[in-house]
Amino acid sequence: MAKATGERTRSNDKRERILQASVKVFARKGFYLSRVAEIAKTAGVADGTIYLYFKNKDHLLISIFEDRIDEMCDAVEAQVAGLTDPAEKLRRIIDMQLGLVAEHRDLAEVLTINLRQSTRFLKQFAAPKFNRYLDTIAAVVQEGQEKGLFRKEISPRVFACSLFGALDGLTLTWVIGRGDAGRLEKAAAAAATILIEGIRARGGAR
Amino acid sequence: MAKATGERTRSNDKRERILQASVKVFARKGFYLSRVAEIAKTAGVADGTIYLYFKNKDHLLISIFEDRIDEMCDAVEAQVAGLTDPAEKLRRIIDMQLGLVAEHRDLAEVLTINLRQSTRFLKQFAAPKFNRYLDTIAAVVQEGQEKGLFRKEISPRVFACSLFGALDGLTLTWVIGRGDAGRLEKAAAAAATILIEGIRARGGAR
Amino acid sequence: MAKATGERTRSNDKRERILQASVKVFARKGFYLSRVAEIAKTAGVADGTIYLYFKNKDHLLISIFEDRIDEMCDAVEAQVAGLTDPAEKLRRIIDMQLGLVAEHRDLAEVLTINLRQSTRFLKQFAAPKFNRYLDTIAAVVQEGQEKGLFRKEISPRVFACSLFGALDGLTLTWVIGRGDAGRLEKAAAAAATILIEGIRARGGAR
């Protein structure tokens, strides 16, 4: 993704390595118990080098979140644009979110667990980007409502939060538990059914 | 002295005061940025006194979780026992969980946000008590399935995780956002509809 | 020793129990790593009780030293008074000091090792009592010199320090090492020979 041109400089490689090292270390130890020195070592750079690319330790976590959620939003929007059925769109979003989790377990841990350090932190850094994701989902819901496929009494925003939350809850128990990928795939299907049936308009149009 | 209610010993009062102070401080600063000295001051005890009642700072967080979730489980089980309709049971659980959140915002923040410090932490301390809560929900789902009211292809455990997660997601955005209680109440109703309709068996029984 | 009359009150028993507990705990952990609470528990009294008998933790160590060295001086002076030959007196002192060590290993550890916490401590508390012991030895040396049995060019004080030090050195290695009593007895005999021969006047009187 995004290496379209030769735009990755040597620096960007280093930035990326640091970020990936952060994910690995944060996932293993948690944010506060992770040491910048260990991240540096894992990334194969000197401690000080990290500060050439990131303002401070907090911004490692923030950058992980911002980079990845932007990628996720881009990908979701691209995929959804190719579909017409809102229900299908929701199903695709669910698959993509849980697919990301299943493929990048460390990242999943960081985003589901470590990101929640404090309310202040979430408000200040995560909220804006997070809202973009929720808005993407809400837009699909609204489209479905306008097409008469989804019930209109459900607030698109509330549905988006519930959907995101349900998937996050499944991710949480998956990450805490043994966590084989197959189980998560089945859970994705079930969650999709619950949520889509939960909002589907009843009546003639079945 | 001070056994007003006749039941609480002096010790239990002190323990409780420390725990309430912890909730307040953790909610304001987050776990790692909270200072034991500030908790002590808020509780009106000496720093050292905290260590007469709790092993260390970690166990303040752990104890908050364990004490409150036990209370919540007890209350939920008591309420649910008085109802017969599984759908009604689910609705009551949803109301209770979001009701707790709305009434005890600080506690909600701590449980929704601060509790997630690290995977290790969650696995080691939160998982067992958390499972009790999920099991309570799953039992209701299974009951509904056996009565033919809920669709059988949905795993009760997956539904429980999704329900918990959806509510947690709503709580998260409520806590991060402005957070007026009315909004949460409406969200509770919508979430109940989504999830209950999402699992309700289709067919004759509409 | 010194229970001549019924003079031991219940209190003195408790004081003595605390002191013996201190010896045991100090010997095991060293002075600074010993906890007043552990001494109290070992003595079978409450923490606060210790402060009814001793000013503070320092004075536990001081009191051990002062009590025991007084007893030792009394005993040495009594024994020595019954002998006429100064060489024999020295031999008896050596036997008594190392005998005490062999019989009360914990006490030996405390006096040989733990007593040396700081120069200030030694100067302030140990010096006076310690000097009484050195003076007793020096008096024997002077007596021997006056009788023409010991060489006059050796300062009695220097000899006393050397004798005490030699025995303390043997005690130290005995305490650090395996420490079977037999070895110490042999060492006592050898040390006696070295030191007595070392000061004995040469010439006709062999």
Place this chain on the structure above:
Amino acid sequence: MAKATGERTRSNDKRERILQASVKVFARKGFYLSRVAEIAKTAGVADGTIYLYFKNKDHLLISIFEDRIDEMCDAVEAQVAGLTDPAEKLRRIIDMQLGLVAEHRDLAEVLTINLRQSTRFLKQFAAPKFNRYLDTIAAVVQEGQEKGLFRKEISPRVFACSLFGALDGLTLTWVIGRGDAGRLEKAAAAAATILIEGIRARGGAR
């Protein structure tokens, strides 16, 4: 910068400065009452810097002992190698040990007083190096015995402990007392006479 002698690296300078500061502070306050912060200030480094060179506070004391006793052993062995008469060798060892004490009073205090913190400490850290010193002395004694100059019934090891102890006893009273160097020099001569005469074989060879 600052490689004046051309041999010491910057690091070694810093390590050495910290060690010298430790000696000064330990001598003044005793080990447990010495503050790491004061050692750092005395050494002219930041608190944390100490931990780049030493594992912890304990290892400051350990390192002082190990470094200095190694130097002492090296020096003693070198000096003794140039002499043939065992009695002369012993005299030289005594002079060197008390000479070190007289010239480095702070170090003497630390080694004689502060090093004895607990039996465990001595067993674990001091014993091995200390034994090297005792062995050096014992070897001289054995040599004297083989040459028929020293009495064979005295165990070389016991003699070594006694000699070390006698000198340590003299050092102790010197350090506690006023401690002018002249007094120690005289004591050294007297102690040498006592101990050497104490082991010298009697008979024709006077």
Place this chain on the structure above:
DNA sequence: TATGAATGAGTATTCATTCAT
């Protein structure tokens, strides 16, 4: 750009001592 030695602010925890009972 990159390094990593040096910094020093910051804090959980301990434990000798007190004092209300």
Place this chain on the structure above:
DNA sequence: CATGAATGAATACTCATTCAT
């Protein structure tokens, strides 16, 4: 006399961050 719950001062050590090279 005796207790032991409560106190709170005191400190070794860590680790994010800097900056001279």
